[in-house]
Amino acid sequence: MSRAAYLTAMDRYAGDGGPGSAVAAAFADAVESGRLSLPLPGGGRTRERWAVLADLAGEDLSLARLAEGHADALAILAELGHAAPSAGRRWGVWAAQPPGPGLVASRVGRSWRLDGIKQYCSGAHSCTDALVTATAPDGSRLFAVSTRGLVPVPGTWPATGMAGSDTLDVRFAGIPAEPVGGPGGYVDRPGFAHGGAGVAACWYGGARGVGRTLLAAAAERDIGPYAHAHLGAVDVALSTAKTVLDVAAGQIDADPDDRQDGGRRALRVRAFVEAVSTEVMQRVGRALGAGPLCHDEAHSRRVADLTVYVRQHHAERNLAELGTLVADSGTSW
Numbered sequence: 362m363s364r365a366a367y368l369t370a371m372d373r374y375a376g377d378g379g380p381g382s383a384v385a386a387a388f389a390d391a392v393e394s395g396r397l398s399l400p401l402p403g404g405g406r407t408r409e410r411w412a413v414l415a416d417l418a419g420e421d422l423s424l425a426r427l428a429e430g431h432a433d434a435l436a437i438l439a440e441l442g443h444a445a446p447s448a449g450r451r452w453g454v455w456a457a458q459p460p461g462p463g464l465v466a467s468r469v470g471r472s473w474r475l476d477g478i479k480q481y482c483s484g485a486h487s488c489t490d491a492l493v494t495a496t497a498p499d500g501s502r503l504f505a506v507s508t509r510g511l512v513p514v515p516g517t518w519p520a521t522g523m524a525g526s527d528t529l530d531v532r533f534a535g536i537p538a539e540p541v542g543g544p545g546g547y548v549d550r551p552g553f554a555h556g557g558a559g560v561a562a563c564w565y566g567g568a569r570g571v572g573r574t575l576l577a578a579a580a581e582r583d584i585g586p587y588a589h590a591h592l593g594a595v596d597v598a599l600s601t602a603k604t605v606l607d608v609a610a611g612q613i614d615a616d617p618d619d620r621q622d623g624g625r626r627a628l629r630v631r632a633f634v635e636a637v638s639t640e641v642m643q644r645v646g647r648a649l650g651a652g653p654l655c656h657d658e659a660h661s662r663r664v665a666d667l668t669v670y671v672r673q674h675h676a677e678r679n680l681a682e683l684g685t686l687v688a689d690s691g692t693s694w
Contacts, residue, residue: 385427393449463477506536554627561630574657605630631679
């Protein structure tokens with residue numbers, strides 16, 4: 362879907378249920394138009410895959426969140442040998458496992474049923490299908506489910522940031538589920554690391570959108586030497602982030618089976634792009650003050666969305682994970 366078509370969808374649905382309805386419409390259009398029929402990671406066109414996700418994030422980060430989940434689901438199904446889903450279905454990946462009660466899988470005869478609450482389900486109303494992780498008697502498993510019969514829990518996403526992503530807790534009560542892969546298959550496959558790095562492409566696209574607010578201001582008026590200094594730093598940060606993503610995409614295509622420790626690569630990429638995203642938001646704010654945050658709805662929403670989205674990087678916890686891997690096996694630097 363073109364930028365103009367996206368804006369048309371946003372305008373058409375803006376008065377019908379708020380930003381979530383607008384994003385849901387744009388998500389459906391992106392799936393039906395084939396825009397989200399992306400190359401699979403590791404197939405030689407990972408850079409192209411990530412470029413589409415970055416462009417979507419530049420349009421709307423909530424849209425990118427739904428698009429990334431859909432594209433990731435298709436890649437997971439392909440990697441784990443599942444039949445390709447029918448056209449027009451909108452998929453999510455609901456795999457967050459925060460502390461507290463979660464989703465439990467149990468056998469009923471030869472079938473599986475899911476019960477409990479799944480948190481952080483992006484596209485709770487707009488996805489037609491989802492891949493969900495659940496605790497089973499033989500370990501953590503991944504299941505495919507239809508969203509028919511699922512009950513999103515109202516009020517479980519009161520946040521302003523990523524409001525359009527329709528990310529709610531979802532209640533499961535005896536929901537039929539089809540296993541995808543075996544126990545532990547979701548996290549043990551090479552594509553787990555590849556997909557984790559791909560999320561950073563969405564963060565980069567959002568940060569690029571924030572940076573363009575400063576770039577546009579510099580084109581319209583004299584923003585002064587300090588703001589120009591911030592613009593120079595933003596240019597360094599975003600250009601380097603793009604290089605990091607391009608290099609990582611090339612490495613994934615050269616080693617799709619992840620023989621060269623894709624886990625460390627994904628942790629590095631995610632940590633770097635998260636830091637760049639944070640720096641860009643800080644520098645644009647310091648350069649332009651409160652004006653864009655108060656009077657530019659698209660910019661203020663993008664900053665709020667990106668602030669939430671990058672928290673998929675778990676800060677020091679992920680850095681400690683990377684540090685442990687480096688300490689245990691060394692590094693090439």
